[in-house]
Amino acid sequence: MQFHNYVGSEGDDSSPSDYDWNTDDELEVFGIPPSDPTISSQESCEDSVGESSASCSSAKHSKLIHLFVGMGFSRETVIKAIDENGRDNEEDIMEALLTLTAEKPLTVEKDEALSVLVNMGYPFEEALTAIDKCGPKAHISELADFISASQLEKGLHSPQESPNNKHDASDYTHEKPCQPSGEYYLHTSKKVKLGLGIFNEASQVISRKFPREVANKPYFYFENVALAPKGVWKTISRFLYEIEPEYVDSKYFCAATRKRGYIHNLPTHNRSPLLPIPPLTIQEAFPTTKKWWPSWDRRTKLNCLLTRVAPGPVTERIRKLLEKFGDEPPLHVQENVLVEIRKWNLVWVGKNKLAPLEPDEYEMLLGFPRDHTRGGGVTRTERYKSLGNAFQVNTVAYHLSVLKGRFPNGINVLSLFSGIGGAEVALHRLGMMLKNVVSVEIAEVNRNIIRSWWEQTNQRGNLIEVEDVQKVSSNELSQWITKFGGFDLIIGGSPCNNISGSNRVSRHGLEGEQSSLFYEYFRIVEAVMEIQRDELL
């Protein structure tokens, strides 16, 4: 029953599966000479230390480059932006980068259109819907008209009439608890959730009532798997102030499915995605696989990236099977192979040859910098495990983007179940200054990864690493709060071990051994709320 919001009557024609770019893309991209969207976004991190380019020698310069490269811009673009704006004003550079990346012609029309529309100020989700409806080849003006029309049609009162004005009405004042009534309304833009997407037009304007205490500082953001056993999300909602989960599939943000539920008290107006928009199909994300991709494998999206990948013998078995037939295996063989392919999330890397994704491909799809989890004694198996448990950075950043303007002087973050630091990376890529980050993570390899990232990105703030969430006392919280002046954001996804459908052994629900740590999340949110409310009075 908690999935009642899936039942949006006519979700059919807006269903994501009928993005019909399949055929278009294949033809087009084949026709285009070697220009790889993926390579341009990845090359950057590789040799960032090699300061051989003659002109740039100062330490400040290279630090700046590193900083912005860490946010996901290509090294080339960063250098250009710094050259144009000087190295002293980081905000100007940031603006220039956003402009440059938005103007840069992308290889695929859809991405380009999306980027342009977003840059014009249209909400990301509406832009996607428009492209979905009008087709990827539609002219920008046509798409813009579509969006305006649909906004009118829905009688949207939102401040989007003048798309160029990104920052007009703020939906509420964050510093002050607005109404003394204690009632609080948050207007989500209409297409929130439904069908595990955020772009279903069947949904209506939703007003959520917040208890007064969560309408105030601090913001919190909770994440877990969407397809939990019955009742789990209802329980989670009950603890987290009766806020309805927002179900989002990360396939709208990258080339892989990732169905997750999010409960938060963030405003939802004027969200904006990270730029550049990542490749949204397998074919765009992995151009080299097109050469080997058989026509009968019609996938455009990968399935969820799990913590384990297919062992070698599986792919070898398929290869031998396929080699028995010619170019076109019989239908029943195709179907059997497809079942295995989908189950193990394989891609084509040679003639009849399949392979699981590499760890660095996981990183790319999930929005992390290349080699984020590499090195420092981290094994391959551990990388898969940590990455499989991680946030999809673009998705989370999209939600957190509303915070950017609210904390121009930096933000204090309490990050629970940090894992490999998806929340930290998301905030950083949004260009937010991280003042104080308390990061709670049980696994040593993950803490090392976060620490390493923190140092590589030249963070000027303060990172405190804590091991066990159960040992975080309210006393300790008080001390941090006093020292930092309070937390602005509490963020984390509690363990899904006993909730995930993949677990055949101990899917015991929210009360399971690991998943019950959700209550620790709740405990800490409560404690921080309590302490900071007292301090404010």
Added chain:
DNA sequence: AATAGTCGGATTTTTAGG
């Protein structure tokens, strides 16, 4: 009524490194 897909766990076998 049938199908598809899922932030996994326990155990055994193989490999890597002395």
Added chain:
DNA sequence: CCTAAAAATCCGACTATT
């Protein structure tokens, strides 16, 4: 030849969706 680590191989249920 030994040990530790990594890879391979077992293992269904639950539910939204069609």
